Amino acid sequence: MDAPAEQMTPATDAAADSHQVPQSIDILKIMQSIPHRYPFLLIDKMVEIHAGQSAIGIKNVTVNEPFFQGHFPSHPVMPGVLIVEAMAQTAATLVVMTLGKAFEGKLVYFMTIENAKFRRPVGPGDQLRIHVDKERSRANVWKFKGVARVDDVAVAEATFSAMIMG
Template sequence: MSENEVTSVDIMRIMEMIPHRYPFLLVDRVEDLVAGESATGIKNVTINEPFFPGHFPTKPVMPGVLIVEAMAQTAAVLVVHTEGSEIEGKLVYFMSIDGCRFRKPVGPGDTLHIKVKKERQRGNIWKFKGEAYSNDTLMAEAVITAMIVNE
């Protein structure tokens, strides 16, 4: 596969690439995956999400921190895709979250398109710009820096 080839991965492959599991696996599919550059995570938000019964039950809203976590998981898939199988399953820890803005609430029935773009990478530290869209509307954005560590 050439470095700039666009590809996608399904949920089974995502679970091989990153250690997250239900109920904290927040990405259903990753599309437009370009090694070393960018990716788009897809999260289908349903009323069955475990956080909705306790997070504004009369007006269910996806917690913003989980949207940022979905950005990080999408970025982690991009890192594994870029670096190769030797880092599959390693942990990725947040170092910083900057410029985080929640523009509109995300609720049941929304499909999030989580776009992450690598801003820079040095050793095991990666920085990404993340944006979450639903129906072409920007719902949230953040710049995240993370470190890949051995378990």
């Protein structure tokens, strides 16, 4: 059976070449876009991508996550820093999808985290819906605002920046 065709939108960032950006991507395309792998790949799919503007990533949290072995065995809670990392991976994928061929041979590096807030625990069975919005970019530095939600309730938020290097 053929996979459904990806819906495409034009890239809108000034730095992007004239390529089409998929509105959603699966784990295989994410793995082509960013270097993270198990156990540190923290997004399962992207359900919305607006090139140069915003994206929504999904993380399905399961009891099999390796961090639950020590955080905490009798009451598993996803570490907040990993929720922020999932935001950063969502943002990095947005950068790659936005820049297209202009990104080849480069990586996105996390630079700063500001105003991180953790509002409620995330545990097995939760689905994180990770919204990232690009606030601004200058040269190779992009700044983002991220909010992670479970069942439409904000569980974490942060402002962070990343640098494109390579």
